[in-house]
Amino acid sequence: MLSEIEVCEKECTHSEIIEKVKNEMPSESVICDVAELFKVFGDSTRTKILTALFESEMCVCDIGKLLSMSKSAISHQLRVLRQSKLVKARKSGKEVFYSLSDNHVKTIFKMAIDHVVGNDCD
Amino acid sequence: MLSEIEVCEKECTHSEIIEKVKNEMPSESVICDVAELFKVFGDSTRTKILTALFESEMCVCDIGKLLSMSKSAISHQLRVLRQSKLVKARKSGKEVFYSLSDNHVKTIFKMAIDHVVGNDCD
């Protein structure tokens, strides 16, 4: 009845635009990496940890205190941040101090904060 | 030696650092809004839609073609982007054209792309 259509046909298709956009877009892998990065940023616990580390290196226990969360929960999230190479660890005795591995992140967050705070009106 | 501090117990507590960081961190609500924004960015379908819209406004059908996805799936994600005020819609006949509502986003993405592409070595 309706459709053995696989593609193309008579649906609205502005092919020139599709082609143009396809050519100018970043590669699939870059886009996915970007999405992965944002996914790591997209959890309020990790966001809090990162913004805390903007100010000072901290040990797991203190981050837990600061955010009123268990050491385990913090440790799990620090693991995610470590795997994404966003933070690095320094061991000192029993304690492990975490800090940003890159201030690139700080800049990205600054822009995001500006955005949500609404320095741009429209 | 560590006992002047009223804070809780005997766990490792660098109270000065915790206080300092607490005072300098953005407010809870700002941090959560930032996390929400990043959560929206943190899906490859939405990331693809946004980077496509960086180049040109597009209708739902064309975005579906470009990404080889159903109109329904695209529409669902556009709804999320609309609710976050990241894209705006313009209706023209049967078609609905979407575009960025703000080039702030473009700047944030540019930095994220730079980050994942690794313009910063470590």
Add this chain to the structure above:
DNA sequence: ATAACAGTTGAGCAACTATTCAACTGTTAT
């Protein structure tokens, strides 16, 4: 009026994820 199409929407399902819990490692002090 009817058909065809662009797009939206809600329900449902499958996959994912953040936290808790409990058990563990390693370091420091007694």
Add this chain to the structure above:
DNA sequence: ATAACAGTTGAATAGTTGCTCAACTGTTAT
């Protein structure tokens, strides 16, 4: 050696989320 603590880890659970499917709205053309 033993105890206490900082931190890590794996499993389990509860909540979230992206896509599909089917039904729907609204517009255009016949």
